[in-house]
Amino acid sequence: MREISLDRLRTLVAIADRGSFADAARALNLAPPTVSLHIAELEERIGTPLLSRKRGQIRPSATGELLVERARRLLADAEQALDDVQRQVQGLVGRVRLGASTGAIAHLLPQALEVLRQRHPAIDIQIAVLTSHETLARLADGRLDVGLVALPQPPAAGLVIKPWRRDPVMAFVPAHWRCPARITPEWLAARQLIFNDATTRLSRQTAEWFAKAGHHPVPRTQLNYNDAIKSLVAAGYGAALLPHEAATPLSDRRIVMRPLRPALWRRLGIAHRAEHVERSTQHVLDALWNLRLT
Known part of the structure; x- marks a missing residue:
């Protein structure tokens, strides 16, 4: 069964709002034949007419009204999803999973958390109390994003481990x-x-x-x-x-x-995966790095 394209649903909603193929085409920056094609494909997919002409204006049919109502929700959800993802990419929101020992959590991490709360309040920091060995293992398999580990550590494939404090x-x-x-x-x-x-x-x-x-x-x-x-x-x-x-x-x-x-x-080090670092994770790394001592 073929899925319904969001572009086709957007065209249907535009026609319902404006009562005209031509006005919908202008609003969506589409050619009029494209708008007609979108509706034809939707009606073929649904199996019934979705629009009717009444008093010179195009209006949704009963089935069309139901689909327009659902389409508005789907389009709003899609826009919200894209906005949420974009905010994550920009580092405005996000979840960062961090592993550290009890000592680092009790006496060092709170200082970084206070900075993050002030500058990036929508970033959620999830903390796990772990040994250095456990932290590196979870970083390697993707269950953590940042780790505070005791040094020295042997090189680990796919991980970056930088000296942090002494x-x-x-x-x-x-x-x-x-x-x-x-x-x-x-x-x-x-x-x-x-x-x-x-x-x-x-x-x-x-x-x-x-x-x-x-x-x-x-x-x-x-x-x-x-x-x-x-x-x-x-x-x-x-x-x-x-x-x-x-x-x-x-x-x-x-x-x-x-x-x-x-x-x-x-000696402590900061560890993270060598692959692309998300912006929210970078904010956490920056806050921790400002606490460094050598």
């Missing part, structure tokens, strides 16, 4: 502990410790930091939520090594923060 890893220690101005692996290895979950890059970095000094401490517990770790530190449960973003205040007086010796850094 934040110091600090020692977070219960305030009632007496601790030196700079924390060494030797001093910390003799204390009770809270590590990040073993699946995270920060956990591996922490283990390597201790191992280079010849220590292999066993933590009391391992978590993958930095704010929960800080709560345990505040309660005196143990000390932890966590990244500290420059703009993030340390408000809990039950915790003291000390730099490490030797220094340790948490």
Whole structure:
């Protein structure tokens, strides 16, 4: 069964509105024979006349009235669809799927979201809490648009991974502990410790930091939520090594923060697919890029 062309329906509506083939042709910028052909094709497709002449004016038949009513809705829907798509192309609206760790979501992403809310309020940001490995996998198969990942990462086919931030890893220690101005692996290895979950890059970095000094401490517990770790530190449960973003205040007086010796850094990158980047996704990338630190 052949489908009905929107162009033919538009011609029918123009005739119904103007009561004249000639006026409809002028309004649509079509030749009069083309307008006649459109109606002939519609009537052949429907199987009944759609227009009738009454008192020298062309009016829709009963079937024509029904089709005109439905045609108006279809044409309006088509125009709305094109407008929505165009707004998406222009970056005025859109949905961007972003994956990141809890630390980045809690302390870095809100700053970018505030900028986006002010400049591009119709862009919907959907956030998923993921490890770097999960983020890259979802980017590769098209389930994410942007990812914040720990660095370094091996090259990934079809993905762009750019260095974004370098934040110091600090020692977070219960305030009632007496601790030196700079924390060494030797001093910390003799204390009770809270590590990040073993699946995270920060956990591996922490283990390597201790191992280079010849220590292999066993933590009391391992978590993958930095704010929960800080709560345990505040309660005196143990000390932890966590990244500290420059703009993030340390408000809990039950915790003291000390730099490490030797220094340790948490590096983050921004990842996205190498193919065409939609405008809405580019707006998110731009907002994130403005938070970069090297």
